[in-house]
Amino acid sequence: MSVRASSSQLRHYAKLLNSNLHNLLKTMPKEKKHIPEAQKQRKRIKEKFSKYSPGKVTLQVLGSGAEGAPRSLYVFSDQSRYLFNCGEGTQRLAHEHKMKLAKLEHIFITQPTWANIGGLPGAALTIQDVGVPQITLHGPQGLQEIFIATRRFVVIKDLEICVAECNENTNFEDNVMKVKYVPISRNCSISSENGGENFSTSPIQEDDIDYYAHEHSGRRKSPPKISESSKLMLQEIKARGVSMAYICQLQPRPGALCLDKCVKFGVPPGPLLGKLKSGEDVTLAGGKVVKASDVCDPDDPGPVFIVLECPSEEYLDSLVENEAFKRHQSTATRDEDVAHTVIHFTPQRIMDHPKYKEWVERFTPSTHHVVLNETNTCMGSSAVHRIQHKLNLLSNSIFPLLGDHGTEMIIEQSVDPPQPKKIKPDSPALPIESLSVKSRPSSPLEHYIYTNTLFNYHLRPKKGCDKSVELKLAPSEFIEETMAVENFPQVLHEVTQQVGQKQRHLAIREFPKLLFLGTGSSIPNKTRNTSGMLLEIDENRVIVMDCGEGTFGQIVRFYGHDKAYEILSNIKAVYISHLHADHHLGLIGLLQGRRNALKALKLESQPLFLFAPKQIVWWLSFYDKCFESIREEFVLVPNGELFLNNHELDENLERKVLEALQMRDVSTCYVKHCPNAFGVSLTQRNGYKITYSGDTMPSDSLVELGQNSDLLIHEATMEDELAAEAVIKMHSTTSQAIEIGRRMNAKYTLLTHFSQRYAKLPRFNENFSENVGIAFDNMRVRLDELPLLPLLYPALKLMFAEYYEELEHKAAKRQLKIEREKEALQQN
Known part of the structure; x- marks a missing residue:
């Protein structure tokens, strides 16, 4: 069966969007009161x-x-x-x-x-x-x-x-x-x-699609x-x-009133102090005149x-x-x-x-x-x-x-050095020699x-x-926090032994290798950035999959400056699943970072292949024409021209794409999220297959697309108990994502795109099995290392025990509330 956007498929999609349940959810008030x-x-x-x-x-x-x-x-x-x-x-x-x-x-x-x-x-x-x-x-x-x-x-x-x-x-x-x-x-x-460039007067066709229409109550005004x-x-x-x-x-600011000086001049407590503070001279009961300048600091x-x-x-x-x-x-x-x-x-x-x-x-x-x-x-x-x-x-x-x-x-010393006197933020100017300067x-x-x-x-x-609060890192403090958790050293020892034993029985190839640059949804927080992954096909080929704000910075942070330039120069393609900001707002920064890397390494500048909904061209063309030139940095490969079993991409372009990426096949399908949201499967010439869901509700078309994948990377925005909220935002729960992996017969399923309420750890349940893993920012895993991830769960739960207990407590409170509401309905 083809997963191309056939008329029957579009009717099915429209039916979903117009179902009674969806209309009810869509009209629920969601304004932030x-x-x-x-x-x-x-x-x-x-x-x-x-x-x-x-x-x-x-x-x-x-x-x-x-x-x-x-x-x-x-x-x-x-x-x-x-x-x-x-x-x-x-x-x-x-x-x-x-x-x-x-x-x-x-x-x-x-x-x-x-x-x-x-x-x-x-x-x-x-x-x-x-x-x-x-x-x-x-x-x-x-x-x-x-x-x-x-x-x-x-x-x-x-x-x-x-x-x-x-x-x-x-x-x-x-x-x-x-x-x-x-x-x-x-x-x-x-x-x-x-x-001295000439600006174009050719019209730019604007994208009129509202990519958040499914989340609004219908009272939103159309933006200009x-x-x-x-x-x-x-x-x-x-x-x-x-x-x-x-x-x-x-x-300018009047000088501050000095109370010690007021006492010295015999000014009594009361309204006279207010007059002096406002710069007005006053006369005391005995006839003595006290000038404001005598009891106030100089004006600023x-x-x-x-x-x-x-x-x-x-x-x-x-x-x-x-x-x-x-x-x-x-x-x-x-x-x-x-x-x-x-x-x-x-x-x-x-x-x-x-x-x-x-x-x-x-x-x-x-x-x-x-x-x-x-x-x-x-x-x-x-x-x-x-x-x-x-x-x-x-x-x-x-x-x-x-x-x-x-x-x-x-760096902590074995012998405590003399502690310097702490400098308060409002301290006097520091000598220039004491600053962190070059x-x-x-x-x-x-x-x-x-x-x-x-x-x-x-x-x-x-x-x-003042550099007293300037950012510094204390690695020993980070480690001590974790090792101080009750029973963690023992559990860590057991987990690392199990990982070591398992590792010895695995034949681990260097590639393919996946680095998660962002594993959170919607907006970034300090632990999880917005969506982004980096797939190293081999030592010379890299694909970036989704590109939330800060993706370029995440690459530099992970690899360090010199290695980052090498990785950036090896990026042959970027895949954008859909046009929500948390999936593509970092694209311009990445394109510019790659261009700078190629220039610094004195390599020939070549455009990368941009797999994306074709509607992205309006935004990129607008920025190119009106702010900074970026159009020469990419060649668009529309996601909609790579539908499973029905590719419509120009044959010469497709041949170039597959050769550049050493791929046997790149195919897409529509998924159930916003308009023009896609899933993708990548099949490499040596046989491995990786499927990525993008943002989606459970989607039959994705199951077909990803059949027999070595790895499914699937969004898992919500915990199971929040399934109704997942429907409102057209996302998946953890168990729904795991079930999609089971249905497509994927060898392993990696969960990502967690709601920021799960900043450190999502909630586990009985559906987490030995072929299911969870993603973290700055997690780099080879395809052959995937069996190791489930072994880490006991240590992860203990490492973030306080945080995990809070998640469980909130879940218990939600359940009690639901039960009370059911009882109230039964009584009525």
């Missing part, structure tokens, strides 16, 4: 503090800009939050480090490139969910169009996105700071790979389309090139900090000749105008350019220069290392330690400050650098 109340609370807090200049303001590095990591600067006060640039992966780091996004109101973008805006769609979802009513984007014209372009797969309905008019004649001001916009323009007469004039405007902006710099100055006029990105040589003339910066350099006429710090998002090769060095030298020696670019090495997460060190105790082969060595590690003798400055995640630069109340 907490959002309106959170928005009201946020407005009340904002109104309360809007009249006061904050007493605490800090610049904090969230993403350092290291290869594979986002670059983003978080500015927080005791009232508001601001974000400068929002690269891919910002949302995940903000979640791990508990950034208070509920207070975020403004996002400033230097240049509309993926390195700066790739994290905007995901971050907006989180901002919306915590109840922020409105966010304002600042930067080059057209930034908001990224949200319109992604509206089919990133649903923003409770967050108003505003755009500030940013040019040399406008400014932004609130009770925290004043911001002057300084556009830096490209000199198009200087040749470059991006310079991008107008042709907006598309042309964006193409023109791309061709012209603008990078927005920001000169920021904190609002508000320090200046500058944020900028000079993307390439073409922008240097505009930067160094711009008069706006001179007021804050050595030529400043007032001390309070001198820049206290400059944040450089500029690439290192441009920072090393003589013109850029000369421009930096114009600042005073007191100006600090903080760098957020690819020279940094900290990728920003300790959580991924924590869980990998724990899992590594079970198997060094399946859970190898990560190749990312860019974050400082705390000396660069070739630089015009003695030092730039190269940073890790959570590096702080305090602007108020005291000014200075």
Whole structure:
């Protein structure tokens, strides 16, 4: 039987979507009721503090800009939050480090490139969910169009996105700071790979499919389309090139009242203290006049900090000749105008350019220069290392330690060294020698400050650098946490013995080899990233299967920089199962990362094969035409032209694909999820067959597609007791996924795409057998090692015992609630 989209099949699919059960579930209210109340609370807090200049303001590095990591600067006060640039992966780091996004109101973008805006769609979802009513984007014209372009797969309905008019004649001001916009323009007469291109006026056919229609109640408004004039405007902006710099100055703040001085001058408790605090002189009962200046610290006029990105040589003339910066350099006429710090998002090769060095030298020696670019090495997460060190105790082969060595590690000594005095976050400025910096003798400055995640630069109340909370890793602490679990050492010993015995009886070939880059659903958390897998066919061929946000960073983190470049250069194909954001939002970053790897290794640039629903072309073409050129990086292979037993792909293209991948067959089928959702089977020339479900409810077509697979990789979003919720979202439960593997006669079934409620471990049940395994982020398993995975279950349950007990407790409470509701119905 063919699994092609026949008319009978489509009728069956339509029947499913229009069944009474589905209509009932579809119309159930699913709005997040907490959002309106959170928005009201946020407005009340904002109104309360809007009249006061904050007493605490800090610049904090969230993403350092290291290869594979986002670059983003978080500015927080005791009232508001601001974000400068929002690269891919910002949302995940903000979640791990508990950034208070509920207070975020403004996002400033230097240049509309993926390195700066790739994290905007995901971050907006989180901002919306915590109840922020409105966010304002600042930067080059057209930034908001990224949200319109992604509206089919990133649903923003409770967050108003505003755009500030940013040019040399406008400014932004609130009770925290004043911001002057300084556009830096490209000199198009200087040749470059991006310079002077002609923008196309050909229309782009927009994708009108709502990929989340099955989850909505029907009350959702249809989002607006991008107008042709907006598309042309964006193409023109791309061709012209603008990078927005920001000169920021904190609002002045009166000096704090010193109570010790008040006592010394004999000021009694009461209303006189309030008058002095507000800067008013007072007269005491005996006639003595006490001046506010006598009992208050000096006023703080508000320090200046500058944020900028000079993307390439073409922008240097505009930067160094711009008069706006001179007021804050050595030529400043007032001390309070001198820049206290400059944040450089500029690439290192441009920072090393003589013109850029000369421009930096114009600042005073007191100006600090903080760098957020690819020279940094900290990728920003300790959580991924924590869980990998724990899992590594079970198997060094399946859970190898990560190749990312860019974050400082705390190594415990046998003899306790003297403990340095802890530095409080609001401590005075630290001497530059005490910072985690890299000396660069070739630089015009003695030092730039190269940073890790959570590096702080305090602007108020005291000014200075602070690395006391800068990210560090403590491997011994990670391991001790696990070994301290009751009975774990004994169970670990038993499990590792069993694994060793089993391993000796297996003939383990090096390839094929599967690395899980993301095993969570919907949005990333600190333990599970969104969907992504890397299949190594042999030492020269790699396929990436699904590509959630942060996939490129996961590759760099797992392999380390040099090995990652080798792997990236070997990627011959990417497979996208469907067009939900958690399955393809990392594609642009991966394409760019692969291009950079090929260039760095001096290899010929060749496009990869992109297996995907053909509708993806609209999004990729839009980004290519309006933001950055990526179209030459891939050749589309539509999933819908590879249906089982009925391939319609051009014969020459199919021959090239199979030869490049050393495959005998690549076939697809529709699965029961959103429109244009596919499953795929890959049959290699030496005989092995791997089937991947993508997101789906139990699907007969997938069973046929995957018959006699060596491995089925199937989504298992929900536990069995949440089957009704799985139907609403058109996903599978663990037992349903296992049953699909049994029906297709798969030798092994690997479960993935777990709801983030199962961040560490899913719930096991009686259907987990010796040929069923569960996937973790950064789990690398050879096909012949699959029999080892079930042996790890006892140790995994104990390793995460507290977490697993909580899952069981929640399940028991749900069951009690169901039983009570049944009893109530029977009594009625």
